[in-house]
Amino acid sequence: MLAAMPDSAPSPVSAGGASPRAGGDACPGTLRLHRADDGALARVRIPGGVLDPGRADALLVAAERFGDGELHLTSRGNVQLRGLGTECGGGLAALLTDAGLLPSAAHERARNIVASPLAGLDGSPSLAGWLAELDRLVCGSPAAAALSGRFLFALDAGGGDVDALGADVTLIAEGPDALLRIGAEDEVFRLPSSDAAPRAALRAAEAFLRAAHSTAATASQDSGASRGLAPQHSAAWRVKDLPDDVRTELVRSIGATAGPAVHRPRPRPRKAAAPAPGPVGATAAVSVDVPLGRLTPAQWRLLTETARRYGGELRLTPWRGIVVPGPFPRQEAAEALRALSGAGLITTADSPWTGVGACIGHPGCAKSLADVRAEAGAAVAAEAGAAVGRPGRLPVYWSGCERRCGHPHGEWIDVVATPDGHRISHVRGERREPPTTVRNDDPARLAAAVADARA
Known part of the structure; x- marks a missing residue:
């Protein structure tokens, strides 16, 4: 059986670097399921992570009716x-x-949009208008249907949280203005108006597709083939996959029509800029993290009912957490957080689960060499009450193989299962420190080595 495809491209810190994009884009969606060892898998795109309670209910019905719940x-x-x-x-x-979760069958895998989850809740501007308009434009563009399932838009409220994720096209709110970033470039373009931002983002994505198609056609001609390849069959699924000269020309051509260039390096924070669990802006919202990103039906129902009672919305974050906008009366915010904590969700930064992530691992994935979720849980249990949840500790991500599906960005501790044990590395962006290897027969030493690395 085929393993589930990663939520992001193969890691640049994998041995041998990024893998070439030799075949077609195989990202799962809702119309094209992928088989894993625990059954078929569907990935439902939630633009901006925003769900109303009715759509949240529908997702749970789907999970319980068709899947593992x-x-x-x-x-x-x-x-x-x-x-x-x-x-x-x-x-x-x-x-x-x-x-309403599948507005366009042709575009269901192209609706990859992340947005600052605290936008409009912590003093930053709301991004609701941008989000709705960009999703509408993407679904209305015949060309955008050719975007790979890995191409990513980001809408940043100005704090740099999702700007740091290295999306292919990023819009940044800056007062009344909007900035446009292409890929990981340190140069952004000041758009003529904030209202024009979503359309500028779509045009940038369409320009990328033309560049990818041209690159694929050139490569096909150079190899002696008689027909050009479609963009999704080329190496360029994302902006970073384009050859350097093509990427430079793409940014130059977009900038020529977007607006004046501004030097603004992409944020590269030491740690992910995830919302801290707990109350947000006094009682404007509550934020929780989800252990290993896995929600039971009871947890999902509780979150949905909390949203239904207060702000009427859930915001799923790119750091596997959930923000429930309020406003909450002060006492009721505390009560909501106690209930969510009692259900097993992370509601304080000092939880031993804070910063701990893992891929699906064995037995769900045929490529995995270990049950990394169980190992991550055992390591948390071994360190509970010690220093695992202290502020300042680095995130840790457990991977069952070299693909590192869904790994974080920035600085983190990389734990990868190997045939003989586990390799532990300190990752800083594109760089990785020399690893430490722990054998499979010493789980106590593995937990201690991970705790030391995080500290």
Whole structure:
């Protein structure tokens, strides 16, 4: 069986570097399921991570009717359904369409949009207008249907949280203005008006597709083939995959029509800029993290009912957390957080689960060499009451193989299962420190080595 495809491209810190994009884009969606060892997998795109309670209810119905009942958050604020039956595709698509979660069959994998989850809640501007308009434009563009399932838009409220994720096209709010960033370039373009920002983002994505198609056609001619390849069959699924000269020309051509250039390096924070669990802006919202991004039906129902009672919205974050906007009366915010904590969600920064992540691992993935979720849990249990949850500790991500599906960005501790044990590395952006290797027969030493690395 095929393993679930990663939520992001293969890691640049993997041995041998990034893998070439030799075949077609195989990212899962809701209309094209992927098989894993625990059944079929569907990835439901949730632009900006924003769900109203009705759509949240529909996702739970889908998980319970067709899958294993759980909902899995991804590193792009999307939802994965696992353990699906192989014949459920039509029923799943109909359910999601009726709920408004599948507005365009042709674009369902192109709706990859992350947004600052605290926008409008912590003094930053709201991004609701940008989000709705960009999603509408993407779904209305025939060309955008060719975007790979890995191409990413980001809407940043000005604090740099999702700007740091290295999306392919990023819009940044700056007072009344809007800035446009292409890929990881340190140069941004000041757009003529904030209202023009979503259309500028779409035009940038369409320009990328033309560049990718041209690159693929050139490569095909150079190899002696008689036909050009479609963009999704080229090496360029994302802006960073373009050859350097093509990427430079793409940025130059977009800038020529977007607006004046401004030097503004992309944020490279030491740690992910995830919202801290707990109350937000006194009682404007509450924020929780989800252990290993995995939500039981009871947890999902509690979150949905909390949203229904207060702000009427859930915001799934790219760091596998959830923000429930308020406003909450002060006492009720504390009560909501106590209930969410009692359900097993992370509501304080000193939780031993804070910063701990893992891929699906064995037995869900055939490529995984270990049950990394169980190992991560055992390491947390071994260190509970010690220093695991102290502020300042680095995030840690457990991977069952070299693909590192869904790994974080920035600075983190990389734990990878190998045939003989686990390799522990300190990752800083594109760089990795020399690793430490711990054998499989020494779980206590593994937990201690991970704790030392995080400190």
